Amino acid sequence: MDRTLYCNEAKGLEILRDGPSVLVKEEGKSGRRIPVALIGRAVIIGNIRLDAGIITLLADNHIPVVFMNKKGEELAITIPFNHELPLHHEEQKIFLKTERNIRSFQTWLFSQRRKLQLNTIKRLSESAAKNMTSQGFREKEYKLFISRCVAGKEVLYKTAKNIINNLLKEIVVESVVKADLDPHIGVLNRRHNFGLILDIFYAIEPEADLQSIMFIKASEGNNETFSAQNLKSEDMKDIAHRFENKRRIVREMVEGIIDDIFKLMRELRL
Numbered sequence: 001m002d003r004t005l006y007c008n009e010a011k012g013l014e015i016l017r018d019g020p021s022v023l024v025k026e027e028g029k030s031g032r033r034i035p036v037a038l039i040g041r042a043v044i045i046g047n048i049r050l051d052a053g054i055i056t057l058l059a060d061n062h063i064p065v066v067f068m069n070k071k072g073e074e075l076a077i078t079i080p081f082n083h084e085l086p087l088h089h090e091e092q093k094i095f096l097k098t099e100r101n102i103r104s105f106q107t108w109l110f111s112q113r114r115k116l117q118l119n120t121i122k123r124l125s126e127s128a129a130k131n132m133t134s135q136g137f138r139e140k141e142y143k144l145f146i147s148r149c150v151a152g153k154e155v156l157y158k159t160a161k162n163i164i165n166n167l168l169k170e171i172v173v174e175s176v177v178k179a180d181l182d183p184h185i186g187v188l189n190r191r192h193n194f195g196l197i198l199d200i201f202y203a204i205e206p207e208a209d210l211q212s213i214m215f216i217k218a219s220e221g222n223n224e225t226f227s228a229q230n231l232k233s234e235d236m237k238d239i240a241h242r243f244e245n246k247r248r249i250v251r252e253m254v255e256g257i258i259d260d261i262f263k264l265m266r267e268l269r270l
Contacts, residue, residue, distance in 0.1 A: 002040045004244060008236050009046025009070060017053035036061050041170055045163075045236060046070045064177075066170045070231070072162030077194075079173055079183075087180035092196075094268045095187050101268050105187040108264060112203035112257060117142050120206040124149055124213060142206075149213050156219070159231055160239055161212040165201070167243050168208055168250065172200045175254045181261070200257055207250060215239055 005022065007015060012027025022039065025031045036057055042065045044050070058065055059080050067075040095105045121142070122129040128145060137145075150157040176183050176196060186195020188202060215238065231239070243250075 003038050004240075004247075005034065005039050005042040006237075006240050007042070007044050007048055008233050009048055010233065014049045014051075015054050016051040017057050020057075022054060022057070036063070039063055041174060042066070043167065043170070043240070044068070045072075062177075064170055064173050066166050068163065068166050072159045072166065072231075074162070074166045074169070077166075077169065077173060079177060086182045088265075089182040089185070091265050091269075092182055092185040094265055095185070096190065097268075102187055104268065105264065108260065109188055109199060109203055112260075113206065116204060116206040116253075120210040121145060123210055146209050146213075150216065153216050156216055156231075157212050160215050160235075161208050163231075163236070163239050164208040164211050164243060165205070167240075168204055169197060169201050171247070171251055171254055172197050172204070175251065175258055176200070179258050179262075181258070200254065203257055204250070204253060207253070211239075211242060211246070215242060 007013065007024065010026055012025075014025045016023040016025065018033060020036055022034045022036060023031055024034065039058070039061075041063060042058055044065060044067045046069060055065070055078065059078065062080045065078045067077070069075060095101055117137075118129065118133065121132055125145075132141065132145070173183065173194075181196060183194050183197050184192075186192055186197075186199045189195040189198040192198060218238075219235070
């Protein structure tokens with residue numbers, strides 16, 4: 001149960017519930033029946049006709065669903081409803097108990113983001129990594145570095161990054177829910193819905209920069225991709241395929257951050 005169900009807008013595409021399975025029907029093609037037991041998560045891109053029973057089926061099986069438009073902009077994330085508070089809800093409040101605890105969490109979170117920023121810089125430019133490591137860098141220097149990497153390709157970068165952002169958030173949601181943490185108790189994103197999800201995503205966002213730029217580099221010979229405002233279906237598949245190849249690594253990254261959250265909770269209670 002670790003496969004991702006990707007459904008990208010296409011003519012005549014319809015997704016129906018067929019007992020304990022998902023039935024994907026597309027005009028001119030034979031239908032595909034996928035047992036829900038094989039699905040770990042679902043990503044719906046664009047305007048697709050959905051049977052209402054599909055949402056119920058996925059929710060009943062604790063499968064998160066990400067909805068986005070063709071520009072990759074997030075529309076919604078659904079997670080199974082639980083009327084009881086998560087197991088660690090009360091423990092998480094320690095992060096907000098004092099200003100000192102808030103600063104401790106934020107300092108830790110910024111350090112996590114910085115590590116991934118440095119990794120992204122190293123993967124894209126060894127020379128830039130050497131300079132920025134020796135001289136140090138701030139958030140604005142990192143953003144300037146990324147903007148130089150995508151100069152002239154900003155629209156493509158924005159769309160690709162939107163999609164990857166949402167796929168990263170889906171991993172974070174899945175891991176946070178499984179860890180029985182309250183997804184709404186954030187520190188950097190305090191009083192926001194899905195505050196903890198947004199906090200963790202803030203730390204791993206440089207991975208979205210890296211994957212987006214690597215996609216652009218691989219697409220440089222494709223003039224159609226570079227002139228399009230919206231990515232084609234083939235481009236979406238390429239982004240999804242690249243992401244799935246790194247899913248295990250990204251999940252380990254997220255799980256490591258969650259392990260550190262538990263460690264920090266224990267330290268702050270002392």
